Amino acid sequence: MPGRQLIMDFEVTPTSHTLEAYRARGGYATLEKALKSMQPADVTKEITASGLLGHGGAAFPVGRKWSVMKPGDGQPHYLCCNADEGEPGTFKDRWILEHAPHLLVESMLIASYALGVRNAFVYIRGEFDLPWRRIQGAVDEAYAAGLLGAKTFGTDFVLDIVVYRGAGSYVCGEASGLITSIEGRKPYPRNRPPRLTVKGLYQRPTVINNVETLANVTGIIRMGAEEFRKVGTAKSPGTQLVSISGHIAKPGVYEVEYGYPWVKFLDEDCGGMLNGATLKCVIPGGISTKVLTRAEIETLTLSHESVNPAGSGLGSGGMIAIAEGTCMVRLLQVLLRFYHHESCGQCTPCREGMGWMHRIIDRIVDGKGVPEDIERLYAISHANDGTTICGMGDAAGYATVGILNKYRDEFEHFITSKRSRFDGRLECLA
């Protein structure tokens, strides 16, 4: 097991997701403690002290986001749980929604108490079926038990949670796109300023946190910030759920304590590469983070302070292991096809740039590439960097530049010899 476990700390059984089982594990005791012995400001203070970082990809300090909210300033506040897990390679939130939905509900209750929220939303992607049934079931159970929609534990605190199913779009996972979708419109991301904690859902202050981020709240309040900081490293406290896929022996969701050695995680916990293949490179946290080669991760640990200086990031924890023999040109083609398909088309650089990059990479794979195409891909990535409304334009650029920087020779080979350096058959899959 890669370090201590905070979220995946129970045995999964066919009934472990129910309210009964959750209560038997001590569930909702933390909520009662918070409601009866803590002021809302104390909860926020505790979260700030814990140093909890956002798990949606940007690793923004949760305490700083929450501190902007001013409960009791006379206007409604909203909390949205971002369960639109759309980053390719990422499926960690699904585990929480399927197996620990009550942990999320309890955490949302505590967070809403801290933020002065009366109505909270869970925005879940439409493709999720079992996770949706589980979280909707948990919310229904909580209503029936009087935890939601009524005065919780006899206090004056009341919360309603709406589980909202999206219709499936990558940009719905972008915070402002998500709230626009809840409002019933096309999920075009919004310009900042104003920040969403100032003007968010229905033009009111809104906190949007990832499922895993919120799921950590209950644990922090239960054990206290000081105890929580003992897990992980000084700069990355706690754990991260890593969903690993690709050419790996044991793909799946692992809870990794920050600071755990990367190679050890791959070789021991995940059982090494599939059929004894050699690791070529790894995408650390969703396809929008830059790839790292085997040599680069040799000395790294799974923590923000270790991965960020290497020019990448842990992102959303969607790790993809790539075996030696994989054609990086075709890999980039898959990524760019995705970005082209998912660009919302609102702002110019992303709308036009994604399609342009996709057409260029398609042409290279068709054997019609020209030497200037590589520079053109760099230029489009550069023109998308920081010029778009949301982060998607940048993300596509990072992914492209990351692969081009490290595997430029494969692209040059593909363009000059009009075929891949690899024959497309992977030994490990034979």
Add this chain to the structure above:
Amino acid sequence: MPRLTIDGREIEAPAGQTVMEAAKAAGIFIPYFCWHPELSVPGNCRICVVGVEDKGGEWVDIACNMPVAEGMVVYTNSDKVRERRKATLQFITLNHPVDCGICDKAGECTLQDYHYEYNGERSVSVDSKVHATKHYDLSARIVLDNERCIQCTRCVRFTREVSMSFGLGMQNRADHSLVRAAEDGSFEADAYSDNVIDICPVGALLSRSFLHKSRVWYLKPAASVCPGCARGCAVNLWHRRPEWRLRAADMRAQNEGIQRVTPLENPAVNGPWICNKGRDLAKVFGRARAEVSMLKGRPADLHGALAQARSLLASARKPVAVVSSWGSNEELAAFKAALGSRFTTFVKADHEPQAGEVLEDAILIRADKNPNTAGARALFGDAAPAIPKDADLVLVWGEGFDFRLIPPEAKIVYLNAWLQPENGHADVFIPISIQTERDGHYTNFAGVTSAFSKCFAKPVGVADAEAVFPALAAMAGGGQ
């Protein structure tokens, strides 16, 4: 108020303004496609980037969504900004067909102007363009060319924020996005839909009535006032420049017709918008004209008709006049000065609302379909026309009067611009000029007076009402 520096000029701007607004107010130009002063800020075209000095460096962001801040130092033309604009224009023209040669917008196209000003280079792309519908009927009035569309969403926001029809939206994603009309026909029913043609920064939205009619540089605008209702919106009447007159045999419609109508911004009356009825003024002014004076239906010369009218007036014991609410303030004043004391005068509505027309709304359209009712009533009172039984001479000015209201034995003097059956029944008929053939003023329902100017010469044989009234009075012996 925050003080900031834009391109080395220190300016002061109210807090809450954006850099775009502050620069515009100070007369500093920042290019934009999607931004519009009357619409919300989508920030999607990314052409309005400016640089802001920061710790010895410079960061670049869009000006339309950047709040002004104390001590801010902004550059609208730094190297970084120019590079960004160039890259953005490369993106915008990537899938744009650049078919300016057959595009009605050429000559007044923002994209054309910006391309020459800020880019001027060939496309970097060697890949084929994304094709889309080239000719899509957005409504009976508007044709959409999706390939030219740069998806700035101005038109979409117009229907949501100004005309409130919610008639347009964006379909699909990425470079397959298309502007499309709602399926419930709300765009077809939008009485302000044609404004999207004007606010389209490129040639994507085209007026069907102006489609391939003329290159815009052959036309010139004449400032005018829409006579369609009591709002009196300021409009530009575009007509062919005299130096570009077509010389073929029957080109009168092209040379002396209104080619298109666009709004002329007037914050006191209509802002930058007009309704669709105003776009169709060519139909109103293009009706068949009466060009010959008549005595009981027999053609006569203008002088003879005037003399006959004078003699009728001289012998009348109880003359009654019904004046036109389409007359200009000058004409109405001329009538009042010359003949006002001789006649019992009423104001009539020349035009009544037509079936299917929007009667009145909260945006611009008024129920009174005449431009100068307020101006006429200020001079002649607001009593409804009621011809006394003992009237022996009735002077009717303008169309839309029910002649059955006139006592059978009374003599009729009729002044009208259009070819209509009533003309021949009057004892004296005098053809008069129309709005596009003279200068003048209208006073709208709110008391705002707007000027209109002359586009064309009046036909031979037609008189200006402003000259007819003093002539009648002088011939009738001073009109006292």
